[in-house]
Amino acid sequence: MNDTVSWQELWDQQHALNEYTGKGIEVIERLVSYAKERAAIELEYGKNMKALSKKYAIKQQKENELWNTITLVKGFQEYIAGTIPIAAQREVVAENLKNNVIPFATQKIAEYRAAKKQLEVDYANLSKQLQGVVNEMNKAHKDYGKSFKETEAAMLKYAKAEKNMEISRLELEKTKNNYMVKSGSLEESKQTYAAHTSKANIEQDAYFDKKLPQLLDNYKQLHTNRVLDTVEILNKCVEAESSVNSIIASCHNDMRRDIAAIDPVRDAALVVENMKTGHPRPASFIFEDLGHPQSFLSAASPDGNDATLKKGTLVGRNKDNKGVARKQSMHQKFFGGSDKKDTGDYGTLPPQQRARKILGKIHDLEKDKDRAIQSREGVSKMRDAYRANSKLGDPAVCEAQIEEYTKEIDTLGQQLQKFRTMLDDVNAQLGSGGLSTTSIGGSDTPPSVRSVSSASSGVTTRVNKINDALRAGGGERRESYSGSGESDNDPAAATNGKERDEVYDELTPPVLGEATAQFAFDGEQDGTIRMEAHERLWLIEKDEGDGWTRVRKENNSADGFVPSSYLKMTWFDGKI
CATH class of the missing domain: 1.20.1270.60 (Arfaptin homology (AH) domain/BAR domain)
Incomplete structure (x- = not known):
């Protein structure tokens, strides 16, 4: 226009x-x-x-x-x-x-x-x-x-x-x-x-x-x-x-x-590895020749009755001449009876599945023990901070918590020893098909399919593993991509270790909230960082009860743990 x-x-x-x-x-x-x-x-x-x-x-x-x-x-x-x-x-x-x-x-x-x-x-x-x-x-x-x-x-x-x-x-x-x-x-x-x-x-x-x-x-x-x-x-x-x-x-x-990660081949491998029992295949059936029917006449009973079949038994076919008992069902023959109850040692399961269950239990107990050790170390650091500055809190409270964590660690250690002994017994039954904590890093998933579950575990699992490593005081970082230990028999672990470390190091925990430091903290202990009073920080991991919260500098230059009581926190889920 x-x-x-x-x-x-x-x-x-x-x-x-x-x-x-x-x-x-x-x-x-x-x-x-x-x-x-x-x-x-x-x-x-x-x-x-x-x-x-x-x-x-x-x-x-x-x-x-x-x-x-x-x-x-x-x-x-x-x-x-x-x-x-x-x-x-x-x-x-x-x-x-x-x-x-x-x-x-x-x-x-x-x-x-x-x-x-x-x-x-x-x-x-x-x-x-x-x-x-x-x-x-x-x-x-x-x-x-x-x-x-x-x-x-x-x-x-x-x-x-x-x-x-x-x-x-x-x-x-x-x-x-x-x-x-x-x-x-x-x-x-x-x-x-x-x-x-x-x-x-x-x-x-x-x-x-x-x-x-x-x-x-x-x-x-x-x-x-x-x-x-x-x-x-x-x-x-x-x-x-x-x-x-x-x-x-x-x-x-x-x-x-x-969706592209869905793989029928891997799923089939998982089905086989999780469902196999470790039982040997049943032996071939033996043909039983009952002889000539006239032989039954000579086996007549003193009272003159025919000694053939009596209520489901075949007379004269065993050494004691007491008859042959009824056959077991195929399920009982292959897998055992179903009237047994699990007493906590997975004794009712087939050997292969029992070994996998015990291995998973060992892995869980090791994680609980590591968490308890980290918590005890965190409380110990808090106790040292309280002793250095009595205004922050009473060290006696930390002493009681340390004693509780010590008892929990001892109990977990005893349970670990118990299940490791069970695993050795089951592996002795399985022979070369046995499982060990060193072969799959304490996981209850077989080595052949471990990569499947780890590949789909996502960023969250890897971030949690990084957090665990940091809380443990910066231990070995040469863990597998999924967070499990590396196998000496796994060629992929031997050849791609460097590449996995790079992926491991590039992971950045997500920001869960923001905080303002109310007091200064020197951050001289391992795994901690220094912060100034009134400094703004990003929250990247919540306090799990040990009195320490993981934070990141506002400019993303460093991250580490600081005392939770030093912070005024605002989580993005609305909780203060």
Whole structure:
């Protein structure tokens, strides 16, 4: 469109302009209503999607290790879980509409309503001013016409009196004077009318040449600004959704990656490794020749009855001549009876599964023992801090906690020794197929499928392993990618150790909250960092009861542990 089009051509369309401007403002009002309803829909959508994900997620079953580790279940779980951040992004869309679109549009509506009203008032004032001048001109014209008629009547009367010979000179003079007065009034009203006409023309020219064009230009400017702001509001509506498209696309990529990790071959290996019993295959069946039927006649009983079958037994077929007992079921023959009860040593399980269960128990006990040792070390550090500064706390409280942790460590050590002895006994039964804590790093998953479960364990598992390593005082970092110990028999572990260390070192724990240091801390112990009073820090791991919290510098330059009592913490989940 040509921007040089003059709005002065609308000098007589004031009412239509007001109606057009009002409808343009109503468009913005409709946008506001749309944004409000859209925000409500997005919030409801996000809420329903989260509920749907929770409804169809497969719950972890502690007693079913196979179901928890196969890639199909993990891929399904990751896909279902991946819909939760997408639902959260829909909630972000709602927040963007509420925070960026609705307030801006509401403000613009108020501005344009006020501007439209002011233009209407200005037009009314201009019209009133012009109409006032025109009314004065019309009044002067009316007075001029009236004076003209009166003068005309006086003139006719005077002319008639002048021709009347019977009228007296006095009457004639009186008629003449009246005519002369009326003629003066006529001239005066004529001049007044002329002056008002000139004034009205000047005002009308100013109205149409200057005042009304200026008013119409204001309408044009209002129109332009309103349209541009409407465009901006529409763009904000689009941006409210497009701003999260990259995040949603990333979630979709993560879903595709997790789905691509589903591997039927690996799942088959997991099924075999988790279900095999370790029992040897049953031996071949031996053919039993019962001989000639006549032999039964010689085996007749003293009472003369036939000695054939009696209530499920075959007489005379064993050494004691007491008959042959009924056969066991195939399940009892292969796997043993089902009337045994588990006494805590997994004795009712087949050898291979029992070894795996015992190995998993040993791994759990080792983790509990390591955690107890770390907790005792943390309390010991806190006790030393209390002894150095009595204002921080009572060291006697820490002494009691240290004693409890020591007892717990001793108990866990005894249990570990017990289960290790059990494992040795089971491995003796299995022979070359036995399992050991050194071969798979204390995991209850066989070496051949360990990579499957570790590959899908995710960043969270690796971060927890880093945290455990740091709490243990910065021990060996040459752990496997999944956090388990390396096997001497695993060639991948021997060849890719360096590469795994690089992956290990690049992992960064997520930020869980923020904190402000209330006191200074020197950070001289291993695994701790120095902090100044009033310094802002990122929280990357919660206090697990040992009195220490892991933090990171605000500039991400270092991280380590500091006393929890030194911090004023705000977690991103809303807890303080």
